[in-house]
Amino acid sequence: MTSDEAREAFDEALDERLSPERREAFEQALARDPELRGEWERYRAVIVAMRAQARRDEPTDFEVDVLPAIQRELRRRSGGRYYRDRFATGGGPGVSLLLVLVAVLLCALVAAWLALHLVSVEHAVAPGVPFDSTVRAASASGQDAAAAGASPSATPDRRRQSVQTTPSGEAGTRYKPAKHIS
Amino acid sequence: MTEEEDERQFVERLRRRDEAAFNRFVREHQDRVYRLVVRMLGDRDEALDVTQDVFVSVFKSIDTFRGESRLSTWLYRVAVNHCRNRIKYMDRRGRGASTRFEDGRDGATGATGAGVRAGGFGRPDEAAEAGQLQRIVREAMDELDEEHRTLLVLRDVEDLSYEEIGAITGLVEGTVKSRLHRARAALLRRVRQRMGEEGSDDE
Numbered sequence: 001m002t003s004d005e006a007r008e009a010f011d012e013a014l015d016e017r018l019s020p021e022r023r024e025a026f027e028q029a030l031a032r033d034p035e036l037r038g039e040w041e042r043y044r045a046v047i048v049a050m051r052a053q054a055r056r057d058e059p060t061d062f063e064v065d066v067l068p069a070i071q072r073e074l075r076r077r078s079g080g081r082y083y084r085d086r087f088a089t090g091g092g093p094g095v096s097l098l099l100v101l102v103a104v105l106l107c108a109l110v111a112a113w114l115a116l117h118l119v120s121v122e123h124a125v126a127p128g129v130p131f132d133s134t135v136r137a138a139s140a141s142g143q144d145a146a147a148a149g150a151s152p153s154a155t156p157d158r159r160r161q162s163v164q165t166t167p168s169g170e171a172g173t174r175y176k177p178a179k180h181i182s
Numbered sequence: 183m184t185e186e187e188d189e190r191q192f193v194e195r196l197r198r199r200d201e202a203a204f205n206r207f208v209r210e211h212q213d214r215v216y217r218l219v220v221r222m223l224g225d226r227d228e229a230l231d232v233t234q235d236v237f238v239s240v241f242k243s244i245d246t247f248r249g250e251s252r253l254s255t256w257l258y259r260v261a262v263n264h265c266r267n268r269i270k271y272m273d274r275r276g277r278g279a280s281t282r283f284e285d286g287r288d289g290a291t292g293a294t295g296a297g298v299r300a301g302g303f304g305r306p307d308e309a310a311e312a313g314q315l316q317r318i319v320r321e322a323m324d325e326l327d328e329e330h331r332t333l334l335v336l337r338d339v340e341d342l343s344y345e346e347i348g349a350i351t352g353l354v355e356g357t358v359k360s361r362l363h364r365a366r367a368a369l370l371r372r373v374r375q376r377m378g379e380e381g382s383d384d385e
Contacts, residue, residue, distance in 0.1 A: 011363050015337075046319060046370050047338055053316040053323075054221055054339040066216070066230065067208045070237045077238070083201060 001025035003036045010043050189253055196244045208237050211254065215261050221335045222265035223272070224324060232268050236261045251349045259350045262332055269328040315373075322372035330365035337362055 001009070001022070006029035012018050013026055030037045075083040195203035215236055220229040239260055247256050323331060336347045344355045344362075351358065 011359065011366065014366075042374070043366070043370055045315065046373050047366060049315045049319045050323065050334065050369065051338055053320050054335070056316065065209075066212050066234050066237065067205060069234050070208060070241075071205075073234065073238050074241055082199060082241075 001029045003029055003033045006030065006033075006036055007039065010040060013040075014044060014047055190249065193244070193247060193249065193253060196241075199241070204241055207240075211257055212237070214254075215257065218258065218261055218335070218340060219265055221339050222262070222331065223268060224320075225272075228268060228272070232261075232264050236264050239264070255346060255349045258346075259352075262336075262350055266328045266332065269331070318373055318376045319369070322369055322376060325372055326365065326368060329361070330368050333358070333362045333365045334369065338366075 006026055009018065009022065009026055013023070018026060030040055071083040192203060192207075196207065212233065216229060216233045219232045219236070220226055223229050223232065236257070240257060243260075247253065251259075323334070326334070332351065333347065336342045336350065337344075342350070344358045347353070347358050347362075348355050353361065
């Protein structure tokens with residue numbers, strides 16, 4: 001291999017694409033021509049330095065996630081057609097939905113508590129009909145004591161009597177005082 | 183199911199603008215694209231911006247992907263095109279070299295210069311020499327035109343094959359080789375000029 005041929009083979013040598021025979025001829029050409037060797041070393045040094053520089057400057061903040069910004073941009077550009085909600089963006093339900101769920105649960109709990117509280121109030125505002133007697137009456141008629149306690153007019157007879165004696169004609173008035181019941 | 187079939191089905195999902203598929207695509211490729219763009223532009227803020235633009239372009243123009251290459255190769259091509267446009271834009275605005283890697287790291291420290299030998303330059307302190315050479319090379323890279331820089335990054339930094347580079351740049355393999363040689367020679371010439379070595383006749 002002549003010196004000119006060796007110069008033309010610089011890239012192949014740099015990329016390690018020389019066959020063993022050509023590699024040997026290349027080395028021999030470098031050994032024969034000190035000027036050629038100097039050129040080769042400069043050429044190789046610059047490329048190696050470039051590679052080393054690139055490795056050194058390699059960004060370490062690879063955890064940077066560009067996806068949210070891309071999703072926002074696509075949502076904006078598409079007028080909201082894409083990436084409309086947080087599920088589509090892969091962000092999960094988010095805090096707002098959790099807060100809504102908690103609020104709903106709280107409302108359900110409050111409603112349940114109020115319902116139970118009203119049952120107690122019904123018994124408290126029914127003068128003349130002690131709770132105990134209602135329970136006994138329910139027990140005597142073979143009903144479950146809990147069912148009897150759920151409403152002062154739980155027994156069919158008492159409900160009928162209550163409706164008949166309502167002055168305003170409001171059928172089903174549940175808080176009718178017991179004194180009107182004969 | 184073959185890998186090609188997998189990719190074909192995945193591309194179909196992207197074409198249907200399947201958001202879950204696109205999310206996966208971005209997560210799988212964002213690091214590599216970001217790294218390439220940083221190396222092409224040398225500016226991390228710009229690189230972040232361009233990386234986002236690349237994926238937005240992919241989302242919009244996935245219908246133009248004809249499946250003649252790997253999806254990742256096509257993505258690289260989109261990224262390289264964005265980088266070229268950004269480099270031209272930055273050059274017009276007079277930016278470039280002065281904004282390259284703004285983290286204050288000075289090549290003169292030579293901390294990672296191990297393995298680099300600047301023997302051809304005849305300096306006594308090889309470690310400092312290597313660091314200095316890296317800094318000079320970095321500056322010289324900034325002065326290259328965008329085509330030379332692209333080829334050098336794809337081949338010498340990203341370590342892609344000539345075939346892959348051809349698929350990304352649209353050049354035939356022989357042209358890639360000859361232009362890469364010219365790019366390397368141009369880089370060497372600029373380095374020698376910066377080092378005060380006149381008579382840059384290494385092409």
